[in-house]
Amino acid sequence: MPELPEVETTRRGIAPHCEGQTITGVTVRNPSLRWPVPEDLAQRLEGQVIRTVDRRAKYLFLNLDGGTVIVHLGMSGSLRIIxxxxxxxxxxxxxxxxxxxxxxxxxxPRRFGCWLWADRATEHPLIASLGPEPLSPEFNGGLLFRASRGKQTPVKSFIMDNHVVVGVGNIYANEALFKAGIHPRRKAGRISADRYHRLAEAIRETLSAAILMGGTTLRDFVNSDGKPGYFAQSLLVYGRTGQPCPDCERPLKEIRMNNRATVYCSRCQR
DNA sequence: AGCGCGACCTGGAGGC
DNA sequence: TGCCTCCAGGTCGCGC
Structure with a gap:
């Protein structure tokens, strides 16, 4: 389910209900997530106050006084306020x-998510090596250009690599490459600085528009209120294989890259 | 070292 | 109705 806009939408939904609240009870019904839920989670949390709810990449942080619960929603996870x-x-x-x-x-449902404990979240191995946030000032075309020199990997894989920039999942990678007019298979190391500036801008635009609309609803995504997001209506290429390209009207093509659906226009994207 | 792919799970959709 | 196959928004960690 969730890409970065969905995770941010979730954060905004739950934060007002969580921040400042004391945790009075913890129930773990199934600890078999991507990694086992720590056995002492309840012991660590009960009686503690949730100070803030933050996000880093697609991870949510429940910050307590003595450490942080690191939550990832995986492919199918959701957090609701009941x-x-x-x-x-x-x-x-x-x-x-x-x-x-x-x-x-x-x-x-799929249990690809996780709930982990960290004394200092920023030093946790899953967090420490993450690249910059796509909506932060440090993310720009120059960064993409420098990080891509010498890389043979396709640009789509490159921008989906969390060590380069975080939060660009499959849907938004497809959308941003279309907006920037770049073929998803083009080698990352053979793209000019100019084109990377356009790509960085496209990533930023796509993600912020999706956040404004409450995320993308495909199938069953609901935010913390149980409401769907509306960005799906704005998708230009994802899920539109065979339909006319919004710019040139040629049918959009679909290929598999790393076993993920990759939709593009063979005329507009080079 | 860089890159590609399998693996982890469940459920829904569509074909027969 | 039922069974089977394929597909899904993530990403770690292995093998080449």
Whole structure:
């Protein structure tokens, strides 16, 4: 489900209900996520106050006084605020009871997500080596250009590499490459600085537009209120194989790259 | 070292 | 209705 806009939408949805709240109870129904949920999670959390809810890449941080819960939603995870005491459904793996009476509930059918503990989140191995945030000032075309010199890997794989820039998942990689007019298979090391400036701008635009619209809803994404996002209506190429290119009207092509659907216009993208 | 791919899971859609 | 195959928004870590 979630790419960066969905994760940010989730953060904005849950933060007001979590920040300043004492955790009064922890229920782990299924600890078998991507990595096992720490056995002492409840012990660490109970009685602690959630100070802030932050995001780094697609990770959410529940910051407590003595450390951080690092949450990833994987492909199918979601966090909801449950106001009443409605019973857990299938795949509701973790509940945090809050002092307010609300529950922060984690659901993840495929269990690719994770809940981890870190004394210092920024030093955790999963976090420490991440590239810059795509919406931060340090992310720009120059950075992409420098990082790509000598790279043989296709540009689509390059911008989806979290060590280069975080938060560019499959949907938005397809969209940004279309906007920048770059063929997804072009070797990263053979793209000019000018074109990387356009690409960086396209990434920034695509992600911020999606955040404004509450994320992309394909199938079953719901944000923390249970509402869908509306960015799917704005997708230019993803999910539109065979339909006319928005610019030149030639049918959009689809190939597989790293086993992921890759949609592009063979005329507009070179 | 850089790159590509398998692996981790469940469920929905579509074909027969 | 049921069974089977394919597909899915992520990303780690292995093998070449």
């Amino acid at each position: 106001a009443d005491d409605s019973p857990p459904m299938t795949h509701d793996h973790i509940d945090l009871q809050l002092q307010s009476g609300a529950t922060l509930r984690f659901n993840d």
